[in-house]
Amino acid sequence: MAASDDAPPKVDLKRLHRELYSPPRGRFVEVDVPPLTYLAVDGEGDPNTAASYREAVETLFGLSYAVKFASKRRLGRDYVVGPLEGLWTADDPRAFVRRDKDAWRWTMLVLQPDWADDDLVADVTSTVRTTKDLPALDLVERRTITEGRSVQTLHVGSYDDETPVLAELHDVYLPEHGLTFGGPHHEIYLGDPRRVDPARLRTVLRQPVRPAG
Template sequence: MTLTDAELTVLGLLLEQPRHGYELERVIEQRGIRAWTALGFSSIYYLLDKLAGRGLIEAVGEGPRPAKSRATYRVTGVGRDLCAAATLEALSALTPVRSRVLVAMANSPGLAEQDVAAGLTRRLAALGEQLAEVRAARAAQAPLPAAAVAIFDYCEAMLQADAAWAERTLGALTKETALDRYDVKKARRDLYTAPSKDFTEVDVPELRYLAVDGEGDPNTSPAYTEAVEALFTVAYTLKFAGKKTLDRDFVVGPLEGLWRAADPSVFITRDKAAWAWTMLISQPDWITEEMVRAAVAEAARKKDNPALAAVGLRTLAEGRSVQILHIGSYDDEGPILDRLHRGYLPERGLTFNGDHHEIYLSDPRRTEPAKLKTILRQPVKPA
């Protein structure tokens, strides 16, 4: 007796606890299960009937049977054994790659190169949007158990691998190379690298960013999660629009943040509820306000995220600044900032000249807290 992926998914959810169809639908939606398993709402009841008919699940309770939508099901002993066996088999089984894009590439010699390039560009845009959705679903459910972390890691890795393949294929098709793509971390290496032991001074020129404002604890504020998702959604929309309309490409830069408070000491004490923030992603100088407005409008048509309306193009001129590379948890930044505020700056006759600026070089979803790399920057002026 074999199980389809959809049957195995539903059986596993019922193993967690007895559930009825509506509850299964809610859990599937909350966990983003449809991102990796083909499960429609109407198919849930079909699957429940099928699993019950095979003796793998049974309705709970006695007396008159409730309506199908309210019947609660639990897994039988036979179902439990089959679910365990199928799960073990699925862990080691390699699924053949049968993506439709492979059929498309096999047929692509019959199309004009510009049409193939346009199709791959649309694919990249869709992959960027889907990756943003998966990351948002992951953030909304944090903290996650180890199994859920593994699922999201796999989903992100597959989407990133697909995007990397599409970019390489598109690059070969259009004779692009990695050198043709603007990468702010390479173009402004002086601003995106720093020593980890000593403070260093840099002169930060006028730069342009996608930006969105907010306030509150970034670990608990839904507005923060929405803002970050909106930034990356617009950034990827701009990236693919630029390739399509201007034949210019760029690497989406790291997330950055400006942090401010009425009392700067809250950064040392880590009183995050008192923080206000502006989240940023650097943009090439050829990105215009009109392009940003168009990208926001396109993203808003596809995603219901209130933070999209607040995303705009902003110019930041920090000038003389002091920065250092912090390696470790964000919550361990306090001692470094204390050294900066009470030691380095007053000893050199300097004072604040703008918001505290952080550049997140590591992905916190994939990096241990002790290994996170963050550039801490403070614009300064003579006291």
């Protein structure tokens, strides 16, 4: 059945913020990231082995799709659920270059539309709690994050092959431009590692920055 001509278009949040989700490959560019709202879960440890990481991702997508369907049903506003994103920190930032994953702390994220407000998310969460087994549901927060001035690039390949790109960013680009870290390292996963060859994975690597000194 064809969609009604007067049905509101489905919003693609990546296209709505195209400059944030489609940086060039092979060079760094600066962007100004506005306040954006996400569903978020905090955790720590190696994402390849930590059960808490798998539970966080499962829960974020389960709840995000429930919010999407509620938005369409109740508000008449449909949208494409965003990709998985992550904020990454460590006591020593070089832990990322060394790929010392046990030392990583993370906040996994899924972008939400502005109209999916606290009340809608809370109501959907209450419903989901009685209908689905989402192991990290009690840890989910609706959180607005403001990154502001940031440097980003597109990495194509395995996550473990990010090291040279991050080293160039940390050791070359930032010092040459008089910049330093202004917030957690941010990654946006545009491919599903369960379905895409690691050599073809596309990841936005973003670093919020501020003037050094």
